[in-house]
Amino acid sequence: MSTLQELELAAGRPKEVYGEDAKIVCDNLVRIYKTDGIEVQALQGLDLLVRGGELVAIVGASGSGKSTLLNILSGLDTPTAGVARVGGYDLLTMKGRDRLRYRRETVGFIWQQTARNLLPYLNAADNVALPMGFAGKKRRFARRRADELLEMLGVAYCANRRPGQMSGGEQQRVSIAVALANDPEVVFADEPTGELDSGTSQQVFDALRTANAELGVSIVVVTHDHEVTEQVQRTVEIRDGRTSTEVLRRGGEAGGPAEQFAVLDRAGRVQLPREYIDDLRMRDRVRLTKDPDHIGVWPDLGSAGHAPDREGE
Numbered sequence: 001m002s003t004l005q006e007l008e009l010a011a012g013r014p015k016e017v018y019g020e021d022a023k024i025v026c027d028n029l030v031r032i033y034k035t036d037g038i039e040v041q042a043l044q045g046l047d048l049l050v051r052g053g054e055l056v057a058i059v060g061a062s063g064s065g066k067s068t069l070l071n072i073l074s075g076l077d078t079p080t081a082g083v084a085r086v087g088g089y090d091l092l093t094m095k096g097r098d099r100l101r102y103r104r105e106t107v108g109f110i111w112q113q114t115a116r117n118l119l120p121y122l123n124a125a126d127n128v129a130l131p132m133g134f135a136g137k138k139r140r141f142a143r144r145r146a147d148e149l150l151e152m153l154g155v156a157y158c159a160n161r162r163p164g165q166m167s168g169g170e171q172q173r174v175s176i177a178v179a180l181a182n183d184p185e186v187v188f189a190d191e192p193t194g195e196l197d198s199g200t201s202q203q204v205f206d207a208l209r210t211a212n213a214e215l216g217v218s219i220v221v222v223t224h225d226h227e228v229t230e231q232v233q234r235t236v237e238i239r240d241g242r243t244s245t246e247v248l249r250r251g252g253e254a255g256g257p258a259e260q261f262a263v264l265d266r267a268g269r270v271q272l273p274r275e276y277i278d279d280l281r282m283r284d285r286v287r288l289t290k291d292p293d294h295i296g297v298w299p300d301l302g303s304a305g306h307a308p309d310r311e312g313e
């Protein structure tokens with residue numbers, strides 16, 4: 001038991017702020033929707049840290065909370081409780097003018113429907129220059145940067161074409177250039193390849209990787225498609241409104257060998273992958289063993305249990 005003096009001392013010590021150096025911080029994020037007296041907990045204490053320059057995929061089944069999270073991170077919706085910070089903006093307290101600046105300068109978006117990303121009556125170069133005009137950039141500067149971005153993403157030849165004169169993949173690569181126009185810190189992409197075949201999707205992911213590597217911008221791709229894991233170094237899975245497991249590719253190479261991780265929250269909770277639990281027929285309670293360098297989790301098989309003894313491991 002701590003003495004009053006010890007507690008006072010502990011309270012006086014500077015606290016480490018969770019995710020202080022991260023680009024995106026979600027700490028115990030909660031979003032409850034109330035409709036007709038019924039409450040739906042779309043996010044139930046979600047934790048997520050994304051560092052500057054990361055390319056991360058967030059995957060989850062339908063209804064897991066992906067759109068809710070994206071709406072909050074993009075400044076369209078406000079969480080019920082918890083912490084959500086992006087590029088130094090506090091998304092819970094952000095007000096009108098800051099919200100506009102945040103959406104215009106700090107973040108960029110790529111939506112699944114190409115029609116939401118590009119204006120049909122402007123050519124690609126003018127589509128990319130448009131957000132720079134809104135941010136007060138000079139025409140000549142905007143035109144030059146638009147050309148550079150289209151070049152970097154391999155669609156310079158589309159500069160004078162309107163969206164109707166481009167393929168779906170070309171439109172999405174131009175959309176990436178639009179999202180990058182004002183040099184954002186983070187780009188959010190919502191199912192960016194949802195309407196594309198696999199070959200074209202590959203080109204779009206190549207363009208996202210190029211943007212990430214060349215400009216150092218953090219990119220968060222949200223999708224229900226688990227295959228995305230092949231395309232990025234880090235995949236975070238959302239289950240029931242919480243981040244559960246992560247797949248990391250060592251050496252940073254997309255397509256390289258993958259290792260699976262579970263999120264350890266600050267209360268010490270870990271969510272085990274459903275397939276592991278099912279395969280080992282775990283339920284209600286598991287037996288834990290602690291070794292110098294790892295913790296073992298065994299099914300609780302009661303007196304007939306054949307979880308190995310420590311010596312037998």
Ligand SMILES: Nc1ncnc2c1ncn2[C@@H]1O[C@H](COP(=O)(O)OP(=O)(O)OP(=O)(O)O)[C@@H](O)[C@H]1O
Nearest residue numbers: 033035040042060061062063064065066067068224
């Ligand atoms: N405006 C709303 N009002 C009430 N409930 C909502 C609202 N938006 C989402 N929900 C509920 O919150 C939960 C999470 O929904 P969300 O749309 O975030 O999931 P999702 O992972 O994006 O699914 P999908 O892949 O189908 O878009 C669901 O149970 C959904 O029914």
